[in-house]
Amino acid sequence: MTVDTENYKNLLQENAQLKDALAQRERESEKLKMTNLFMGELFDGISEEIMVVDPDYKIVDVNRTFTERYGVKKAEVVGKKCYQVKEGAGLPCHSEDKPCPLKEAEEQGKTVQMTHRHRLASGDIKDLMLIMYPIKAQDKRIAYFVEIVRDETEYRNVIRQLQASEQRFRTILDTATNAILSIDEDHNLILFNNAAEQIFKYTREEILGKNLNILIPAQYGDHYQYVRRFLEKRESDLIGKTINLTALRKTGEEFPIELSLSYMEMEGRVTFTAIIRDVSEEKQLERKLLQSERLAAVGQAVAHVVHELKNPLMIIGGFTGHIRKSLSNDGDLNKLDMILEEVARLERLVAGLGDFTKTYKLVKRQADVNSVISDVIKIISELYPQDKYGFRVFLSDNLTEISCDPDKLKQVFINIISNGFEAMADGGIITVSSRRTRDGIEVRITDQGVGIPEEVLAHIFEPFYTTRERGSGLGLPISYKIVEAHEGEITAVSEPGRGTTFIIRLPER
Secondary structure (H helix, E strand, O other): OOOOOOHHHHHHHHHHHHHHHHHHHHHHHHHHHHHHHHHHHHHOOOOEEEEEOOOOOEEEEEEEEHHHHHHHOOHHHHHOHHHHHOOOOOOOOOOOOOOOOOHHHHHHOOEEEEEEEEOOOOOOEEEEEEEEEEEEEOOOOEEEEEEEEOOOOHHHHHHHHHHHHHHHHHHHHOOOOEEEEOOOOOOOOOEHHHHHHHHHOOOOOOOOOOHHHOOOOOOOOOOHHHHHHHHHHHOOOOEEEEEEEEEEOOOOOEEEEEEEEEEEEOEEEEEEEEEEEEEEHHHHHHHHHHHHHHHHHHHHHHHHHHHHHHHHHHHHHHOOOOOOOOHHHHHHHOOOOOOOHHHHHHHHHHHHHHHHHHHOOOOOOOEHHHHHHHHHHHHHHHHHOOOOOEEEEEOOOOOOEEEHHHHHHHHHHHHHHHHHHHHHOOOOEEEEEEEEEEOOOEEEEEOOOOOOHHHHOOOOOOOOOOOOOOOOOOOHHHHHHHHHHHEEEEEEEEEOOOOOEEEEEEEOO
16 A cells, blocks of 8 residues: 655644644633633623623613612513613603613714612612713714713712801801901912902903002012911911001092901912901090090180180270270370270180080071082172182982081081182182082082192091181181081091092981
């Protein structure tokens, strides 16, 4: 028997190649098994709920988290509709307030994400984040959908608690009567409550992000130096204390404030928070109280002086006049006339002092303040040269008559306007305006004079205090007492070189 050696060798080679191919396939099969085992373990080990469905809502696969959550076995749900297993419904669960993620992903052709609130059998509410991934085949058709469900209940509860806490904080912040504002390390405003808007006259939109200098200029309080020192040492003797400063409103008005300071440090950054109280009214009341106390003290002293001077002056004047009748020498008569003239001047002064010390008994009636002002302007216009002095008058037409003594008010207006003309040696304009307020009527009289320094302004309503050579210093104190008798108030604001404004407020009653 003859053996074809060449064919035998070929058979052996093919056999060896076949064995190698089989071994390779076994290795690949083993590797695929290991990969599938790994993927299966990974699939089941993910803490999020995973479900694979086809376009007909039929469940293809689920992971262990899914089966544990619904208390089922994989074999019990594979092949069933997802809405049957998850919602116990007979139809796809799609509504406006709770859309179906599969339907949304199918219509949009891309991954969708949404949040559903789910009520458990126990009655607890769960916030679930649903992410639906469409899986496309080679022909670009969607073959499957993979839904991943993440339980965000705890996270969303924390968010809701933070939102509620922020709302409570915002409510407290915006109902506070004091201004509350915060700045960062760069002195930029990052918090500004409702009271701050009312006090400083800025809106949040106007002020947030701006430098604190816009409210408290450096000349009123050097916050740059304070912040720099605090950041260097992380300590300050101002924290927790009340500081008195001057602030600036949007209108340009300066006003006194009380400021309490605190700070908070987070992630290495420091935020400074100030609680600010506008003490303008308190300071004004303090000045009025001090003014009243001064006037009361001076009034008592003046009343005593008037009493002591009245009779001696009468005696001196009487005897001097009697002696004059018995003399004929011109030199002696001139001397006695000088004595009589000075006695007359002193008597007028004493009469003025009497006006200041007496308690005013007003003769009240219903009267129109605008008419009183108009009468005063007519009178004074005749007394001063019209080519040198003039008036600008802005009288409101919605004033009602008030209960007052118009003759006494006329005296007040004459005193103030006359003083204004005296303060304008080179001539000028007096501006008179009236307006209705919530509690009554306000009259403003403004001159274009030299103005009154701040240290003088505090004393202008005190008797005998005058900066004029011919003034007695009684006109304004008497005006003060007349307005006070009407239960009103009179104040003055002035700036050297820019004139003075007197403000008279009268109640309606």
